[in-house]
Amino acid sequence: MSGLQHRLIHFESMMTVFFHILLISTIFVLIYRKTANGDDKMVFFTFSLLKICCGILIGFLYWSFYGGIGDTIYFYEQAEVLFQYFHGDRISFSSWVGFSPLNLSLAEFSAQYEPRTFFFVRCISFLYAFSQGNYFTMSIYLSFFSGLATWGFAYQLGKCCRMQKRAIYVALLFIPSITFWSSGLLKESLMTMSIYGLGYAVLMWKNNYKNWIYSMPILVCLLVLWQVKYYVPIVLIPILCLALFFSQSNFLSKFRFRTKIALFLALLIIGGLGMALMHPVFNSGRFFELVRISHDVIARNSSVAIIHFQNTENNILFFIKNLPLAWFTGVFRPLVWESFNAFSMLWAIEKGVFTVLVLIASFLSFKMKFNQTEKWWGIAILIYSSILSSVLSLATPNFGTLIRYEVAYMPFLWLLVLMTLNKYKVNLK
Incomplete structure (x- = not known):
């Protein structure tokens, strides 16, 4: 390649970079001004x-x-x-x-x-x-x-x-x-x-x-x-629709809160099953088997980052028996002493801060009154996050993978906790 050709390629590369910088900057400025x-x-x-x-x-x-x-x-x-x-x-x-x-x-x-x-x-x-x-x-x-x-x-x-x-x-x-x-x-x-x-x-x-x-x-x-x-909309759509409906519906006011919760859960199960059966993983009847297969494959290829669950022969029993630990893992782990490198230590510290804030928010929530909208969106976030955290933790027993997968639900748990703490702070004024 001649010196001229090399300079032309370099110039073309620089112009391409300049174009992309200009495009992103233009979009940024338009939104910034609005x-x-x-x-x-x-x-x-x-x-x-x-x-x-x-x-x-x-x-x-x-x-x-x-x-x-x-x-x-x-x-x-x-x-x-x-x-x-x-x-x-x-x-x-x-x-x-x-x-x-x-x-x-x-x-x-x-x-x-x-x-x-x-x-x-x-x-x-x-x-x-x-x-x-x-x-x-x-x-x-x-x-x-x-x-x-x-x-x-x-x-x-x-x-x-x-x-x-x-x-x-x-x-x-x-x-x-x-x-x-x-x-x-x-x-x-x-x-x-x-x-x-x-x-x-x-x-x-x-x-x-x-x-x-x-x-x-x-x-x-x-x-x-x-x-x-696919698992995100399967969980998200029915919960989102029900939260929008229950938080805005006035005719439900004549029912007791326990009755409304029972109705919410019944409709959620029906809607969730309807959504799930649209995907081959669920309509094939192999959901528990596929969770177990995913777990076993990832566990075999994991070393220091592995998440240990109890082993059972039956796939359904494996899912049910490990569900509480899977939920706790998806929401609160890794604990500080479970970190295995610098990145996991930072993540564990972040989870430790989150755990402390959850405990404080849980205690303070008993001292506050929440309106209908706050109640239903809080319930929706808890259900959505609990389902995803449990299933994802069990299907991917590796902390290095879980840190990416939890992006689908952890922001909303942080949102619930910080908004609860902020509500208490505002009420004190």
Whole structure:
């Protein structure tokens, strides 16, 4: 390669980086200007910068500390493979975007073996093409847009609960492990984008029932969630619908609270089963078997980060017997003495702080009165988080994996705890 060609390639690379910086900066400035309050502007600026830094740090963590091994590297490499097959006319455009079969062997493209991974890889292969294959540019984009969705939800929720704004911002934006592991070139970034995008659209629609334009992003977010983390919408949709209904319905006021709780749980079971049976994992009747298989595979490949559960021959008995420990693990572990490296120690300290705050909030909650909306959303968060924390902990008995998976539910537990503490503080004034 001649010196001129090398300089041209370098110039083209610099122009590409400049273009992406300009695009992200433009989007940032537009949203920054629409943020009315000065304090909110500072929070948005800090959080956006933090998310981008987290996306870059995740790349360095996997490329350097883990030696180029890990999910994010695999996703990137498979996205590259898929795009190169399209670029080299090995597959058609319709096959690339998903309108027709790929007709590739597993040896040629292994990501298609697992549907959720295949969906995510296909999505980021478009980002690969747009960013010209730069891993860190792709990571920054996913982190930034994941952060935008989170900010949009937190900002709207803060407008609905002005006295709780600081608690909302801390819980959703600045819990270290959650902010970090919802960034980068990982499925959790896309999942976070979808969950909070859904939350934002629901809040906007709730404020104006006649504006059906928000039904479109709701459907898109649910579709993406179903494809990338199917268990989240299976649990989330019935709980979200019931919480919206019970917190707003006046005709339920004539019933005692215990009766309403029984009705809520009955409808939740019916709705949850209806949602679950739409997915092959559940309608095949192999749910408990597949949880056990996932547990055993991950346990065999884990060492210091393994989570130990009691072993039984029967899959259903294994699930039931370990359910309490799985719930406790998903919410409160690792404990400080269970940490196995510097990263897990930081996470354990964070969980220790959370545990102390839970104990304080639980004690103070008996001294406060909660309105109907607060009660039902609190119940909804507890049920949603309990289901996900229990099943995910049992199916993935590895602390290194669990720290990423808990991004789906831990922000809402932090939200519940911090809002309870803040309510008590406000009531004292």
